[in-house]
Amino acid sequence: MSIRSVDFQVLIPKAPEVQKIKHMEMENYKINQQINITQDSIKKSQDLKRINKSDKTYSVVINRDEEKKKKRDKYDKEDKNNRKNDKKEKNERNNYYYAGSKIDIKI
Helix, strand or coil: CCCCHHHHHHHHHHHHHHHHHHHHHHHHHHHHHHHHHHHHHHHHHHHHHHHHHHHHHHHHHHHHHHHHHHHHHHHHHHHHHHHHHHHHHHHHHHHHHHHHHCCCCCC
16 A cells, blocks of 8 residues: 555644654653652652661660569569568567566566
C-alpha cells in the first residue's frame, strides 16, 4: 500500500502534533519515575525513624522494670519493719503476762 499525495499532505502537518504527544508521554514517564524515587526515599527515612524510636522503647521498658524493683524493695523494707514491730509488741505482751505471774515480797 503506497501513500498517496493527499494522504501525504495530511500526514505532514500532523507530525508535530504526534511529536508533542510522544514527548508528553516520555515526560510523564520521567515524572512518574521521579515521584517513585521520592516516595521510596521518604519511606526509607520513615522506616529509619521507626527503628530509632524502637530503641527508645527499650529504655522505657528498662526504666519501668527498675521502678518496679524499687517499689518491691520499698515494700520489702516496710514488711521487715512491720515484722520487727510485731515482734516487739509480742515481746511486750509476753513481758506483761510474766510480770503479773510473779510475786515479789520484801521482808
